[in-house]
Structure formats: structure tokens, C-alpha cells
Amino acid sequence: MLKELGVGIAITGSGSATPTVSLDNQGLSTLVETSDEWISSRTGIKERRLSSVQESLSAIATLAATNALDMAGIAATDVDLIILATSTPDDLFGTACRIQAQLGASKAVAFDMTAACSGFVFGLVTAAQFIRTGVYQNVLVIGADILSRWVDWADRRSCVLFGDGAGAVVMQAHQSDRLLGFEIRSDGTQNNALNLAYQPQPKEIVSGVTIGQGTYQPITMNGKEVYRFAVQKVPEVIEKVLFRANLSIDQVDWLVLHQANQRILDAVGERLNIPAHKVISNIAKYGNTSAASIPLALDEAVREGKIKTGDTIATSGFGAGLTWGAAIFQWGR
């Protein structure tokens, strides 16, 4: 409905940034009992980037955003809205405003959004509502995570999967509409499959008044459940969005999925009948960078010249919540 009535949307720029330090599977096998062979064959991951103490989330997110603005050819002062999708903020009160300040995006309003590995797609869909209704013209959507802060580095079932990074896109009001469809979903009944949960400890601050003060606990994950969920829900939601957009599978030029596991990328591609050469993958280099993974993969593919103006992209994020979603758009103006 809004599509018929509202303003068109184009995704006009992308950018990304990753920490400089890389840890390969061989290095990880000196920390936990694992091997390059196990990790590569089960996940496709070869190495991951890890943030140092000096590298903040806001710093890599700001760099990714700057690169996206440069590609779009707009100034930070033209940005109306900044949405930062993250589960690992520098500050629980929000990190988006720091990024706003670092960019000098003085007229923008900025806020954080948490939807784990679905965060980028949720951010993109949220941004679309503001543009469609004519409220904002230029929006930065950033996906950034430093999951290494919250990984249990003694748990070989999960620590081998994750890495750190940031990616961003610029979405703009546009005469012709390039955002062809979207859907976002959640199922809280499966919430315990993947958590980074707060654990309160009782603390009596005044006689008779006990509060719960603690900290967040390292990531826990039921890998098999998450795998099953992803390979079922992701093809389903992409098919639904394609149907609504009146597009067939063979009109999709590129599948840009959340980079969680090469096996998930392969299984989704197979179920959708999308040939492997159309499935963008950079998981070998970065592992699962959560909210950053889609814009990071998109940006690399654009800069390598794979994704070209007008190409039709199906994207899908999935992860903790559980949450999932998809969007179909044509790249560029």
C-alpha cells in the first residue's frame, strides 16, 4: 500500500571496515581443541578479524559509514537518520549518537537497534518506512558488531564461528523505486537457542531492598537448532518476498545472505535453486560478523565489480531472537 502511495527508495552507497588483526584456524587450535580441517569443512571459515582494546565499535562503524557516504556522493551533513544495528554497543545507552558526532552528521537523528544477526535487514526495513512516508530523504543504515567481546573463548562449539566487523549502506528517497519487497519475522518461543543474556546477582542495597546487579554472560548457542531454523526459514521468507514483488527466482542476480556458515549458504542456495556462483560468500575471511555480515559482503561484492547498478539482490538475515527477514532490491540509483 505504502509502495503505491509513497516515495521510491534506492540504495546508493555501501562501505565496510574490519579490525586489522586476523586469527586463522591454526591459531585458534592453540586455544581450544579444534583443527583447520574441522572448522573449514563444517563452516567454511578460515580466519576472522578481531578487535583490539583500542578498536571501538563506533570507530569501525564510523569508517564503514564514511565509505558508504563517499560512494553515495553525499555529505554527512545531508544525513537525516542513522540506524545502528548492533548487539555489542560501546555503550548500552546507545552508540549511534557517538557515530553521528564522529561523522559530523549534525542534522541527523541517531539510534541503536538490536536484532542480532538480523539487525541489518531489520534496520533497512525500518529506514524504508521513514523514507517511504516522506519523513526522511537520506538514511545511513549501519550493521556493526564486536562479538569477540562476548564469545566464550573456551567453548569450541561457538568460538570458532564469530568475528568482528562493520558495514553500512546509504538509502535515499528516489524517483523510481528500487526496494522491491521485504518481510521481517520473529519467534520468541525459540529464544533460548542463541543468547547473550544478562545474569543478575542479588545485591541488597538497603535492608529489605534487593536488586539484581550482574553482567552479560558469554554467548550460548544450540548450533543444530539454529542451523535447522536457518535452512527452513530463510528460503521460505525469500520466496514469499519474491512472490510479493512478482519476481521469479531466475530474476535474482545475487543472493547476499547473513554469513553464518558456508553450509547454510549452500543449503539455502540449493533449496531456492539459485546457482552457487550467484551466492555471495566472504565467510572464509571474516567468519560470522553478526549485524555486519550482510553489508560487509555486499560492499566487497560492489567494490570488486561483481554487483553492478541495476542488479537484483535478494538478502536475508537470521539469528538470535529468533529473528529473520528478507529484502529484495536493485542495486544503485
Ligand code: ACO
Ligand atoms: N572443533 C572440533 N570439534 C568440534 C568443534 C570444534 N570447533 N565444535 C564441536 N566439535 C565436536 C563436538 O564436540 C561433537 O563431538 P562429539 O560427536 O564427540 O560430541 C562433534 O564435533 C559434532 O558437533 P556438533 O555440534 O554436532 O556439530 P555440527 O555438525 O552441528 O556443527 C556448527 C556445528 C558448525 C556450529 C553447526 O551446528 C552450525 O553451523 N550451526 C549454525 C550456527 C550458527 O550459524 N550460529 C549463528 C547464528 S547467527 C546469530 O544470530 C549470531
